[in-house]
Amino acid sequence: MDTLPIPRDFLLPLPASTLDLQVAIVMLFLVHILFVNLMVGGSLLTLVYEVRGRRRPDLDLLAQKIAATVTVNKSLAVVLGVGPLLAMNALYALWFYTANSLTGRAWIMTVPLVIAAFLLLYAHKYSWNLLADRKGLHITIGAAGTLLLLLVPFIFLANINLMLFPDRWLEVEGFLSTVLLPNVVPRFFHFVLASVAVTALFLAGWFCRRRFDFETALPGLDRCETRRELLTAAFGATALQLVAGPLVLMTLPPHGFSWLMLGNLTAAVTLGVSGLVLLWREMAERGPLTTRYWGIVVLLGCTVGLMVFVRHLYREEAIAPHRALVAAHTEAFRAASIGAEMRLAAGMPRVGEAETVASPGERTFRSVCMACHAVDEKRVGPPLTEIVDIYAGNPDGLIAWVKEPGKKRPGYPEMPPIRMQEGQYRAVADYILDEVFVPPLQSPPADGATG
Amino acid sequence: MDFPVFHLDFLGNRMLIAVIAVVHVFINHSLAVGAMPLVTAMEFWGHRRGDERWDRLAYRILTVCFVITTTLGALTGVGIWLSTSLVNPYAIGSLIRVFFWAWFAEWLVFVAEVVFIMIYYLTWKKMQDRKSAHIAIGAVLSFFSWVTMAIITAILGFMMSPGAWTARETFFSGVFNPIYLPQLAFRTPVAMVAAGWLALFLAFFFTHRDRDLRGQSVRLISVWSLAWLPAAAAGALWYWRVIPEWMEVNVPVALGTQKFAAWYDQLLVVLAVMAATVFIAAVVGALVPGKMPRVAMLVPFAATLVLLGSFERVREFIRKPYVIGDYMYANGLRVADYPLYKEEGVLRHATYTSVRTVTDDNGVEAGGEVFKLTCTRCHTATGVNAVTDRLRDMYGNGPWDRETVKYSLIGMHTARPFMPPFPGTEREAGALADYLLDLRAVKRPVIGAQDGGVVIPTEPRAGVEGGV
Numbered sequence: 001m002d003t004l005p006i007p008r009d010f011l012l013p014l015p016a017s018t019l020d021l022q023v024a025i026v027m028l029f030l031v032h033i034l035f036v037n038l039m040v041g042g043s044l045l046t047l048v049y050e051v052r053g054r055r056r057p058d059l060d061l062l063a064q065k066i067a068a069t070v071t072v073n074k075s076l077a078v079v080l081g082v083g084p085l086l087a088m089n090a091l092y093a094l095w096f097y098t099a100n101s102l103t104g105r106a107w108i109m110t111v112p113l114v115i116a117a118f119l120l121l122y123a124h125k126y127s128w129n130l131l132a133d134r135k136g137l138h139i140t141i142g143a144a145g146t147l148l149l150l151l152v153p154f155i156f157l158a159n160i161n162l163m164l165f166p167d168r169w170l171e172v173e174g175f176l177s178t179v180l181l182p183n184v185v186p187r188f189f190h191f192v193l194a195s196v197a198v199t200a201l202f203l204a205g206w207f208c209r210r211r212f213d214f215e216t217a218l219p220g221l222d223r224c225e226t227r228r229e230l231l232t233a234a235f236g237a238t239a240l241q242l243v244a245g246p247l248v249l250m251t252l253p254p255h256g257f258s259w260l261m262l263g264n265l266t267a268a269v270t271l272g273v274s275g276l277v278l279l280w281r282e283m284a285e286r287g288p289l290t291t292r293y294w295g296i297v298v299l300l301g302c303t304v305g306l307m308v309f310v311r312h313l314y315r316e317e318a319i320a321p322h323r324a325l326v327a328a329h330t331e332a333f334r335a336a337s338i339g340a341e342m343r344l345a346a347g348m349p350r351v352g353e354a355e356t357v358a359s360p361g362e363r364t365f366r367s368v369c370m371a372c373h374a375v376d377e378k379r380v381g382p383p384l385t386e387i388v389d390i391y392a393g394n395p396d397g398l399i400a401w402v403k404e405p406g407k408k409r410p411g412y413p414e415m416p417p418i419r420m421q422e423g424q425y426r427a428v429a430d431y432i433l434d435e436v437f438v439p440p441l442q443s444p445p446a447d448g449a450t451g
Numbered sequence: 452m453d454f455p456v457f458h459l460d461f462l463g464n465r466m467l468i469a470v471i472a473v474v475h476v477f478i479n480h481s482l483a484v485g486a487m488p489l490v491t492a493m494e495f496w497g498h499r500r501g502d503e504r505w506d507r508l509a510y511r512i513l514t515v516c517f518v519i520t521t522t523l524g525a526l527t528g529v530g531i532w533l534s535t536s537l538v539n540p541y542a543i544g545s546l547i548r549v550f551f552w553a554w555f556a557e558w559l560v561f562v563a564e565v566v567f568i569m570i571y572y573l574t575w576k577k578m579q580d581r582k583s584a585h586i587a588i589g590a591v592l593s594f595f596s597w598v599t600m601a602i603i604t605a606i607l608g609f610m611m612s613p614g615a616w617t618a619r620e621t622f623f624s625g626v627f628n629p630i631y632l633p634q635l636a637f638r639t640p641v642a643m644v645a646a647g648w649l650a651l652f653l654a655f656f657f658t659h660r661d662r663d664l665r666g667q668s669v670r671l672i673s674v675w676s677l678a679w680l681p682a683a684a685a686g687a688l689w690y691w692r693v694i695p696e697w698m699e700v701n702v703p704v705a706l707g708t709q710k711f712a713a714w715y716d717q718l719l720v721v722l723a724v725m726a727a728t729v730f731i732a733a734v735v736g737a738l739v740p741g742k743m744p745r746v747a748m749l750v751p752f753a754a755t756l757v758l759l760g761s762f763e764r765v766r767e768f769i770r771k772p773y774v775i776g777d778y779m780y781a782n783g784l785r786v787a788d789y790p791l792y793k794e795e796g797v798l799r800h801a802t803y804t805s806v807r808t809v810t811d812d813n814g815v816e817a818g819g820e821v822f823k824l825t826c827t828r829c830h831t832a833t834g835v836n837a838v839t840d841r842l843r844d845m846y847g848n849g850p851w852d853r854e855t856v857k858y859s860l861i862g863m864h865t866a867r868p869f870m871p872p873f874p875g876t877e878r879e880a881g882a883l884a885d886y887l888l889d890l891r892a893v894k895r896p897v898i899g900a901q902d903g904g905v906v907i908p909t910e911p912r913a914g915v916e917g918g919v
Contacts, residue, residue: 005907007453007802010544011785015551072569075521079565082529082558089536089547094454097540101455104537104901111471111530118522169455173904333800340791350794367862370855371845380845420865 004167004322008330009094021091022312028084030308034198035077037191040153041199042070043121043146044192045233050139058220065218066203067125067142074118092163094326095319099163099178106155106175113148113155120145153191158184164318165253182251190244194304197237201300204230208289228283235279238272238300245269256318261310268306275299361431364424372415375436381412384436395429402429453802457537458827458899463835464538465828469767471534475527476763477645477756480638482516483524483596485646487568489675490516491589493650496671498582504664510575511657512650517572525565539828541783542774550606557602560595567592597639604635607766609775633693634766637686640679641759644729647676648752651736655748666740673736673743676751680730687762729754771869780871782825792874797824799912803900807910809878818886821879823897832890832897839891851891857884 014021046067053060088096100107124142131138158178162168165181172178179185204227207214214223249265278296282289343349372380373387391398402425405415459467490513497505536543547554571588578585608631651672658665732751736743774781784792791800798804804820806813822838830838842856860880864872873880 005802005905008800010541010548012545012548015548072573075525075565075569078525078529079562082561083555085529085532086547086551086554086558089532089544090551093540093544093547097454097536097544100533100537101457101540101900102904104457104899107901108467108530108533108537111526111533115522115526118526119518122518122522170905170907174902177904336795336800337785337788337791340794341787343794344790349790363858364862366854366858367860368865371859371863371866379847416866416868418865419868 003170004325005169006322006325006329007094007098008333009326011330011334015090018091021087022316025084025087025091026308026312028080028087030305032077032080032084033308034304035073035080036153037195037198038073038202039070039077040146040149040192041195041197042066042073042203043142043149044196045199045203046070047139047142047146050135050142054135056220058218061218062207062221062226064125064128065207067121067128069203069206070121071125074121078114092315092319095163095166095322096159098166098169099159102162102169102172103155103159103175103178107159110152110155113152117145117148117152120148150192154179154184154188157187157191160315161187164315165255166322182253183248186244186247186251190241190248193237193240193244197234197241197300198304200230200234200237201297204234205289205293205297223288224286227289231279231283235276235283238276238279241272252314253318256314256316258313258317261313261317264306264310264313268303268310271299271306272303275303359427359431359435360424361427361429361435364420364428365431368418368420368424369428369432381415382409384432388433388437391429391433393433395426395433398429398433399425453800454540455803455900455905456823456827457901458823458831458897459834460831460896460899461834463829463831466835468531468534468538471527471530473760473763474523475531476759478519478524478527479600480642480759481645481649481752481756483520483564484600484639485642485644486512486516486650487589487596488593488643489646489650489672491586491593492675493668493671494582494589495586498586504661505668508654508657508664508668512653513572513575515653517568520568521565539774539781539783541785542779545775545779546606546609550609553602553605557599560598560602564592564595564599567595600638600642601635604638605631608634629693630690633686633690637683637690637762640682640686641755641762643679644676644683644733645752645755645759647672647679647733648729648748648755651676652748652752669736669740669743673733673740676729677733677737680733684726726754726758729758768869772864772871780874782828782871782874784825784871784874789872789874793876795876796879797821797875798879802912803905803907805906805908807908807912809876809882814882814885815889816886817879818882818884818889819897821875821883822886825874826883827897833894834896838887839894842887842891851888853881853884853888856887857881860884 016024046063049059049063049066053063120141124138124145127138127141131141155175158175158181161181161184162172162178168181172181206212207218207230208223208227214221214226218226275296278292278299282292282296285292340349373382373384375384377383387398391401402418404417458464490509493505493509493512497503497509532543567588571585571592574585574588608629651669654668654672655665658668729751732743770776772780773786774783777786779785784797788800796808798807798809798817798820801820801824804824806817806820809817822832826838830836830841832838842851845859846852846855857877857880860873860883861877863870873883875883
């Protein structure tokens, strides 16, 4: 199994039971993804209506009203994403961070991408009247913002897909290769369709709610006609899922399939199709929204909820075998680490692989002092020749200085206090004062050090 | 590090975090924590005096705050998370396990903050006839903005000084660490002062047609800043006094680069001059607002940001060599695992490395892997804070001796307390020296996992893998 990396997990307990964290992830993600759908779908529909509105000012006004909902939904999408991200960082940190590292450049690019997208969407929204005569430019600004916004879920999908398949971790090189893994592209289209469906359904209810003065706010538009149009968009996007859904399922690697997952998936599809049937009948209504609308919202809402649950079941199943290997390895590492710590505490550490034999004083000198002091030339600090001149026969004076140095000569930076074990001070002082200059002059530290 | 090593060899990983974090702190402190109470105060002032010009001015300043905080501000906040988990996943993952509930609470407050800024900004015009209620929303928003900062400061304080946590490993022993309150006492007034300067600049910009309002607003905002300055000074002093002694050793280096450590007294003078500038500008603005020159709007704001930036840099530096005090070194390795690494080697216990053991022939390759695993969180091979530059500072431009380099690696933490000790065996230090000498001869960047992917060696690791 040398294609499967088995890293060790964090050596701290989880902050809550795995069940609690799983429930948290599913619930928090559901809320987050709804607002992400409203943000992405809202931007897309704004664009569609603004383009269509070039010849119809009433549709241009509708586009402007949709853009106003995006302002709120986009901020909620971001802030509500932090919760599930936090739960993810606790429960799946090992898998998630690994995928993040492997796609690092694209992953961190999500930050400037979202900032740029949001700023463009603000510019779009607040320049609506200013650029009324330069519609082409205005639409371009909105389209640029929407396009950037669409890149972000793509990067997220590539990440959460890669984390599920540790057996592919050694294959990937950079973000683009992770996009080519099966499932990423179909899932992206699955997501975009869902965004359009959720948003169109939301807007149908939003603009046709009783307290909303439709005729004043959107002069020139017919309430029933608008409702019908939005519901048709929701129906079309949801119906297309009957193609996109199976495509996602077919490209999904077999790692995570289970009967529980397939059972829930069947239930989700059944609810979704029932929702579609109700949607079809509501579209045929001539009057205002009926209570059937809430039936549709509940059915499709449950479908999304179940899909999120199915997604979670797949992830748990896909990761389980690797998680077991990681857990076993982590425990073995913990035991080894504690063993080494106890040997050290008992004063009998196994000596690591040594390369050379040197006296304790020389070893200390080389590892501690030689960074700044050479035998007979000035480096960061003065050469040993000068030090020996001062402290010959006075090792205690040298030790005192090393422990608590001051600044005493111009042209040199202040020496930092050196902290080491008590025995090392004596050994290194003896080495400097007695060993280095014992004739014949041996000068290993200076060998080639400066040429 | 037992993750694929994300690495940016040109700018360095720390620069990525630093840029995102500094932008976030500036925006959060000056445009949210400090600005929300100031805007609310201006709205209240206008309401009480029945002067609509104040209301319009407050709304315009809030518009700037709204647009920037909901884009650059919010996203750099998430960005700190994403970048730290890329650069030091072990540290951030460990912090999340300890501070999950603090972060969870912060998130709830953050949600409330975003909801309230939406309501506050988007209902400003609709609620003109219900001004008191709207001002109350501003007050609640100000409170939530401050609470998010108060919670995150606990986590920052913890990273520097875990206090009782290392012994008890519980949530509350981590939160109430000794640095928490002083840091908060410093940040709060500084945020208020920074917001004052920013508002002053914006007010100057927005009142170019109304000299009278300009004078009034310059005076009010200057008084605001002036009122918070003594608290900022007191907070700074308190903070300085509780920095544990072992950190103080690092402070001279923290304020400048290592090379300039000796001149840190002068730097302190510069910072003091800046603080004085801020103070004098506030006094001038409060007493003779009409005399306030245009350039004086930007200088104190820039000075406040430089002070805040220096504070963050010092804070980041004095926690070294740890990333989580006493628990984890800046290289992402647990302090408790050092005896094991010293005995058996870091390569032996790493997952993503091309070799497990150092042999007589593979020194450069093995050393390169050791470098990647233990040095790259702070150093690059060819870019910012390049390891070869640090060695050149010590050994000059002539040839370097392998043994000298090796031993200095093993002992670097004794003379440079901000460096974590070298974690591996002596052979690994030798291999690292081989690599460093080779790197000096043939300059080449370290390729991070995000570009080059990862490998694992064929040689099995000690532990469970043999049986897999």
